[in-house]
Amino acid sequence: MNQPESIAPATGKLGVLIPGMGAVATTVIAGVEAIKAGIGQPIGSLTQMGTIRLGKRTEGRSPLIKDFVPLADIDSLVFGGWDVFPEDAYDSAIHAGVLDQRLLDQIADPLKAVKPMPAVFDRNYVRRLEGSNVKSAKSKWDAVLEVREDIQRFKADNGVERLVMIWCGSTEIFMEHHEVHDTIEGLEKAIQENHPAIPPSMIYAYAALQEGVPFLNGAPNLTVDVPAMVELAKQKGVPIGGKDFKTGQTLMKTLLAPGLKARMLGVQGWFSTNILGNRDGEVLDDPDSFKTKEVSKLDVLEFILQPSLYPELYGDIYHKVRINYYPPRGDEKEGWDNIDIFGWMGMPMQIKVDFLCRDSILAAPLVLDLVLFADLAQRAQMGGIQEWLSFYFKSPMTAPDLYPEHDLFIQLMKLKNTLRFLRGEDLITHLGQEYYD
Ligand SMILES: NC(=O)c1ccc[n+]([C@@H]2O[C@H](COP(=O)([O-])OP(=O)(O)OC[C@H]3O[C@@H](n4cnc5c(N)ncnc54)[C@H](O)[C@@H]3O)[C@@H](O)[C@H]2O)c1
Numbered sequence: 001m002n003q004p005e006s007i008a009p010a011t012g013k014l015g016v017l018i019p020g021m022g023a024v025a026t027t028v029i030a031g032v033e034a035i036k037a038g039i040g041q042p043i044g045s046l047t048q049m050g051t052i053r054l055g056k057r058t059e060g061r062s063p064l065i066k067d068f069v070p071l072a073d074i075d076s077l078v079f080g081g082w083d084v085f086p087e088d089a090y091d092s093a094i095h096a097g098v099l100d101q102r103l104l105d106q107i108a109d110p111l112k113a114v115k116p117m118p119a120v121f122d123r124n125y126v127r128r129l130e131g132s133n134v135k136s137a138k139s140k141w142d143a144v145l146e147v148r149e150d151i152q153r154f155k156a157d158n159g160v161e162r163l164v165m166i167w168c169g170s171t172e173i174f175m176e177h178h179e180v181h182d183t184i185e186g187l188e189k190a191i192q193e194n195h196p197a198i199p200p201s202m203i204y205a206y207a208a209l210q211e212g213v214p215f216l217n218g219a220p221n222l223t224v225d226v227p228a229m230v231e232l233a234k235q236k237g238v239p240i241g242g243k244d245f246k247t248g249q250t251l252m253k254t255l256l257a258p259g260l261k262a263r264m265l266g267v268q269g270w271f272s273t274n275i276l277g278n279r280d281g282e283v284l285d286d287p288d289s290f291k292t293k294e295v296s297k298l299d300v301l302e303f304i305l306q307p308s309l310y311p312e313l314y315g316d317i318y319h320k321v322r323i324n325y326y327p328p329r330g331d332e333k334e335g336w337d338n339i340d341i342f343g344w345m346g347m348p349m350q351i352k353v354d355f356l357c358r359d360s361i362l363a364a365p366l367v368l369d370l371v372l373f374a375d376l377a378q379r380a381q382m383g384g385i386q387e388w389l390s391f392y393f394k395s396p397m398t399a400p401d402l403y404p405e406h407d408l409f410i411q412l413m414k415l416k417n418t419l420r421f422l423r424g425e426d427l428i429t430h431l432g433q434e435y436y437d
Helices: 023-036 089-096 101-106 108-112 140-158 184-192 200-210 227-236 248-262 279-284 287-305 359-379 387-392 408-422
Strands: 013-019 077-083 160-167 215-217 239-241 266-276 318-325 334-342 348-356
Touching: 013 140, 013 200, 013 359, 023 077, 023 089, 023 101, 023 108, 023 359, 077 140, 089 101, 089 108, 101 108, 140 160, 140 184, 140 200, 160 200, 160 359, 184 200, 184 227, 200 215, 200 227, 215 359, 227 239, 239 359, 248 266, 248 287, 248 334, 248 348, 248 359, 248 408, 266 287, 279 287, 279 318, 287 318, 359 387, 387 408
Parallel strands: 013 077, 013 160, 160 215, 215 239, 266 318
Antiparallel strands: 266 334, 334 348
């Protein structure tokens, strides 16, 4: 990566366009409106609360990240999006049942103003949903043109200077990489011919890239994780990133697994099961949507524990992930992990984790950070895959010849070093005084 000559300033308003205005999206929008109104705090957001150490430890320089790099201000964010259900963000947030009704009532006006545009939707890709707010485009190519018009109209109507698109839509069915995804020409031909390897998420993503809008993917769908989209993003100088927000059980895995490996403790089995009752859980009850999620969740341990380097410790792990749809819980998921580990002389031990989390509460700050960092990357002329944002994803996108980095702490170091690099500060290696400073 070359250091940018300069980072364009974050002037004017930043539009945030969200395909899929369900639990995660409305929790972000409501949270941002509450912060603007001075009645909420951005807890969990690195861009808003995190600091970054600069120079030697003796220098005592640790500014807030948002003071160190020129991020768009929260007050400048304007939201829009698409959904197959016509409810505005206020009604959708109430349906999602994540945030307290009293909080939602205090910001009802800005939430009611966010009304989803008709979605590009096809039940072949998300079987458990049926809604009325859907485009009637005759072909996939026409759908692209309609989304591009939506983007242009949103920009003009709201007077925004820049845009970021972030997919918070349902998880689509499992799709293998197909040869039509290999080149830009192949992808465009496939869209024109209504090829089944083009799901709605790719239509939004392709439209965004053509409009020069950064695209981030919060679900495990392929979407921009195919060579044609990566090439298009590079050609257009547009940042892309994905896949699948790292929250809940996988967040816990990426906290625990690096610790076990650091101490050279073995793992024999890792059984993870969840109950959740929100719309996401309902969609994931379809085996083909679950398969997409399962692949994303299973890869994590393999990459962190590196069984090929440590066959005695991690060569024979039994790893299982289950998601069970259980309506009484709503968004208040419960995730159990049973981890069978072994230590000195092979003696077995067990760890049990019972995480009573709220998925959308964990996801919302990630959406805010991703939007602000993708906009920063755009202004710093950093097109293509943003590997430094792996910190936020369960299945980080990488260049084809690289394996993804899943260790949360390595990911954080990479993110902060990228920010230091952008500002021309020394990278921090954490070597001690006696060797380095
Ligand atoms: N909550 C988390 O912590 C978390 C973590 C990782 C990933 N995710 C993923 O984020 C996504 C959103 O999660 P959620 O809990 O908000 O789910 P949700 O079901 O509440 O919201 C998804 C919304 O997307 C809409 N939708 C589906 N297909 C669409 C399309 N083609 N165009 C426009 N809208 C469409 C649905 O109508 C729904 O309102 C899911 O894919 C989920 O797997 C969530």
